[in-house]
Amino acid sequence: MQRALILILVIVFIFLAFSGVAQDTGHPFSVGERFRFFIYAGKLYVGYQTVDLVSIDSIGGKEYYKIKGLSRSSFFLSIIYRLDDKWTVYIDKETLLPMKVEKDMVEGRSEGFFVYDMDQNNRKLSILDKNSGKVDVVNGEHDIFDLFSLLYYYRNNPHIFNSPFTFDFMEPHALQTVHFQEEGVVDIIIPRISKKRTVSARKVMQIGGIGIEMYVSNDSLRVPLKMTVPSILPGDKKLLIEFYIDRFEPGVQQGKLPDKYKSLTYK
Numbered sequence: 001m002q003r004a005l006i007l008i009l010v011i012v013f014i015f016l017a018f019s020g021v022a023q024d025t026g027h028p029f030s031v032g033e034r035f036r037f038f039i040y041a042g043k044l045y046v047g048y049q050t051v052d053l054v055s056i057d058s059i060g061g062k063e064y065y066k067i068k069g070l071s072r073s074s075f076f077l078s079i080i081y082r083l084d085d086k087w088t089v090y091i092d093k094e095t096l097l098p099m100k101v102e103k104d105m106v107e108g109r110s111e112g113f114f115v116y117d118m119d120q121n122n123r124k125l126s127i128l129d130k131n132s133g134k135v136d137v138v139n140g141e142h143d144i145f146d147l148f149s150l151l152y153y154y155r156n157n158p159h160i161f162n163s164p165f166t167f168d169f170m171e172p173h174a175l176q177t178v179h180f181q182e183e184g185v186v187d188i189i190i191p192r193i194s195k196k197r198t199v200s201a202r203k204v205m206q207i208g209g210i211g212i213e214m215y216v217s218n219d220s221l222r223v224p225l226k227m228t229v230p231s232i233l234p235g236d237k238k239l240l241i242e243f244y245i246d247r248f249e250p251g252v253q254q255g256k257l258p259d260k261y262k263s264l265t266y267k
Helices: 001-015 147-156 157-161 259-264
Strands: 033-039 043-061 064-075 083-090 099-106 110-119 126-128 135-139 164-171 174-188 199-206 213-217 222-235 237-249
Touching: 001 033, 033 222, 043 135, 083 147, 099 126, 135 174, 147 157, 147 164, 147 213, 237 259
Parallel strands: none
Antiparallel strands: 033 043, 033 237, 043 064, 064 083, 083 099, 099 110, 110 126, 126 135, 164 174, 174 199, 199 213, 213 222, 222 237
């Protein structure tokens, strides 16, 4: 069981890991938006993930969103496998393509600080190991995304996913071409909102591959509600890793929060 849990966490957190003031308009999110997700492996609580859109900054006249996150294992699971990942994603405010990801990681016995620079024009990913100074360059074929920049991109451009959307997915030391497509509107249970009443959500699913699924609310905010990541264990056994929204704080320009989200607020 211990070996299986470690394997699960390694797989999950591959996907996880990966101020100036300016006017923030035209997007379904804004500065100040905050999320917390609880993570379950086969119904067992194993940790949590936070995502904060903290600011809009500017470099050389180009504005970008700065998003900070934390991935942390539960107290009991940390006894056998400690996870404490801190990361920052910089997303171009105009294109919503990621520009850079910084990751300060502790995963089991592995520790490190990595900086991922995306050259979207030339389809290149530069990976800097801050501890050793080593730099690796990986060539891609499409726009490059990590998991959370992909989520923000989808929230602003859902129509693009009506047919398969192809991009290069950022893994710890490589790029993998993947395809995602919106599957339509479904009704799902979000425990923090209600254990009985369903919530209307749009389902976005990976075509092929391991079959990652993302569910965002079917409203103008397109709130990320749930994500699932299937994991294949030894003996061809399958375990579903599930991320459920537990807390949500809207940004300063997102207007009045719909009543259905009141149970998610930090206040």
